[in-house]
Amino acid sequence: MSQNLRDLLRSLPSFPDELPTLSVESAPEDPTDLFIDWLAAAVDAAVLAPHAMTLSTSEPNGKVTARTLVLKDIDEHGWVFASRDDGAKARDLGANPFAALTFFWPQLGRQVRVTGAVRKRSRADSEADFLGRPAASRASALVGHQSEPLESLDAYRDAYADAAARVSENPSLVARTWSTWSIAPDEVEFWQASRDRGHVRLRYRQHARKWEHGLLWP
Template identity: 55%
Template structure:
């Protein structure tokens, strides 16, 4: 086993107490739950909790990912901005679907959102 592989295996993951989640007590809409968790991430000291990984696929089907900043969340969806001429903009024009991933290590939570993009 390589030294790097062993080092990676030895890193402790999700130290401390993990938050509990009971879907039966979750808010009625995904955006309400997301907002709760986002505010908790802020209270937990997460730096840039509005930073997210935007994953798309180009016309050739190859995936690509980039970190962007969330601009808003509402019943209409998760809003972000990207230049239409950028790789992301062209990918979304070719295939208008994406996945967003938020990771808040201090809260021991991650959120994944996926679907069509308009």
């Protein structure tokens, strides 16, 4: 690594001067309530794509991969995401149905980490999610071949134009490969940065269907 790169990396700012706080005394029983409060604060702070999260999965041989997805919903089955079910993440989840989500909102100095078991949702749920997406996103999901090697951008453009025409002819067309999954959290951790370095970490863990929470050393 060059000295210049090291100097640049050391000089980069992480957080603004003013940061919110995390009050452990008033933390709710259920981590979902705190997450929704924090998401609303991220929306108010104009964080771009505040619903974007890193989904980490692992292959059967232990190799870990991660990518960005958007959170679609939270309901009684868990935190919902959507994707193709013929790609790498779906293969990972088929072999090892456990995953982690990570949210990072730099403007607020906040991170949320979630781990838990993942289950595929119903066909009806997946179809409703697909039909709720903009036409361009539906067309891109219909193209297929996600994560396979692509010989040229023109090949993709042609396939996309074909898919977009199919969507426009038939707006209720659904990609059979589109699926939704829920991650049912067993652990959720909230991390709040502080300018004085007294960062606060609050971890929720589920025991016998009840949530318990406590502080962690930062």
